[in-house]
Amino acid sequence: xxxxxxxxxxxxxxxxxxxxxxxxxxxxxxxxxxxxxxxxxxxxxxxxxxxxxxxxxxxxxxxxxxxxxxxxxxxxxxxxxxxxxxxxxxxxxxxxxxxxxxxxxxxxxxxxxxxxxxxxxxxxxxxxxxxxxxxxxxxxxxxxxxxxxxxxxxxxxxxxxxxxxxxxxxxxxxxxxxxxxxxxxxxxxxxxxxxxxxxxxxxxxxxxxxxxxxxxxxxxxxxxxxxxxxxxxxxxxxxxxxxxxxxxx
Amino acid sequence: xxxxxxxxxxxxxxxxxxxxxxxxxxxxxxxxxxxxxxxxxxxxxxxxxxxxxxxxxxxxxxxxxxxxxxxxxxxxxxxxxxxxxxxxxxxxxxxxxxxxxxxxxxxxxxxxxxxxxxxxxxxxxxxxxxxxxxxxxxxxxxxxxxxxxxxxxxxxxxxxxxxxxxxxxxxxxxxxxxxxxxxxxxxxxxxxxxxxxxxxxxxxx
Numbered sequence: 001x002x003x004x005x006x007x008x009x010x011x012x013x014x015x016x017x018x019x020x021x022x023x024x025x026x027x028x029x030x031x032x033x034x035x036x037x038x039x040x041x042x043x044x045x046x047x048x049x050x051x052x053x054x055x056x057x058x059x060x061x062x063x064x065x066x067x068x069x070x071x072x073x074x075x076x077x078x079x080x081x082x083x084x085x086x087x088x089x090x091x092x093x094x095x096x097x098x099x100x101x102x103x104x105x106x107x108x109x110x111x112x113x114x115x116x117x118x119x120x121x122x123x124x125x126x127x128x129x130x131x132x133x134x135x136x137x138x139x140x141x142x143x144x145x146x147x148x149x150x151x152x153x154x155x156x157x158x159x160x161x162x163x164x165x166x167x168x169x170x171x172x173x174x175x176x177x178x179x180x181x182x183x184x185x186x187x188x189x190x191x192x193x194x195x196x197x198x199x200x201x202x203x204x205x206x207x208x209x210x211x212x213x214x215x216x217x218x219x220x221x222x223x224x225x226x227x228x229x230x231x232x233x234x235x236x237x238x239x240x241x242x243x244x245x246x247x248x249x
Numbered sequence: 250x251x252x253x254x255x256x257x258x259x260x261x262x263x264x265x266x267x268x269x270x271x272x273x274x275x276x277x278x279x280x281x282x283x284x285x286x287x288x289x290x291x292x293x294x295x296x297x298x299x300x301x302x303x304x305x306x307x308x309x310x311x312x313x314x315x316x317x318x319x320x321x322x323x324x325x326x327x328x329x330x331x332x333x334x335x336x337x338x339x340x341x342x343x344x345x346x347x348x349x350x351x352x353x354x355x356x357x358x359x360x361x362x363x364x365x366x367x368x369x370x371x372x373x374x375x376x377x378x379x380x381x382x383x384x385x386x387x388x389x390x391x392x393x394x395x396x397x398x399x400x401x402x403x404x405x406x407x408x409x410x411x412x413x414x415x416x417x418x419x420x421x422x423x424x425x426x427x428x429x430x431x432x433x434x435x436x437x438x439x440x441x442x443x444x445x446x447x448x449x450x451x452x453x454x
Contacts, residue, residue, distance in 0.1 A: 014284040023424035027295025035300055039307040046315040053322045055329055061322075068319040088312035096304060112296065113284045121297045122304075183285070
């Protein structure tokens, strides 16, 4: 991570082909591998959690049920009765991001949500789905959203471009919010971890001072655990809000 | 209540979202160029394709298999709870019905007993009245026969009194006058006195 005095905080985001030449040929890096691991963990959690299928749930089953009901309530409360249709999608989105964020907190692992390509692809997927649902449910009335109801017609030349711009900026803000949060957290981990190594070079006093960055990194882990779930929640709830607008009559 | 929560959430988001900008602006972050923005690297764009496939399978697995399993368990539990509640409700209705029936039976039995008691009392009252009437009739008959007896006795006594009076009168007259009076005249005189009244001084003979 640290070579000499320079700090390489971005090396952790580099992609390396896996499976040698075959991986290089099919563009397979460690990032998709971690995606598979994240999805497998979520599915395994649900599988083993719900395996007893008990009327009085154990701890793991209760946890799985809480996750299910949390996302279901999120979807149904925000989108409305149509939320049940989108619930599996919101669940997939929420846990894909959450598992990705948390998997990245394990040392020496990789955070696929720290790649703008991944987060932007997710955001564009949400954006496109919300447009498709809008057109399907509302037809051409969908375009009426670009002119706020009750606004004077004279302001239309000003309002319509603003509304279109804000609509188009949705996937950008959605993807950059997640990407930037993840990058920032991991860069800070790296910076403070590098401080420890740099201070270690100062002898005894450095060893004592190095406790500081370690403590900060421990606190940062707590913060990142919060950020990880918060960003997944924000992504999911914004998706729900966009879908509610899409299904609103 | 809703507004402050939203406000807090937004300010929290703004704070956390602001953090990366500070870090991204820090020196060193740009030193090597961000690997994420190296779109010429086929691995960066490859993530999108792989991610799309993986996410699709993840979504399908959740929708078709994992989430319905959870749903089934939750549904079964709800049904069981609802079923138990229904059962308890039915049991309560049954118990209420039994209590009501018991009360009705009790009431009916009490009414029957009361009716029985009333009829017995009535019967008793009637028979007592009858007995009383019979007794009265018997007593009256006895009184009547006794009165008749008394009357007959009195008549007989009165009838037997006249010959005695005649004899007394005859012997009185014989003693006073020395002559035996005419029996018929004596009898007539006695009859006359007797007819004038039994009480008081006898009329002069």
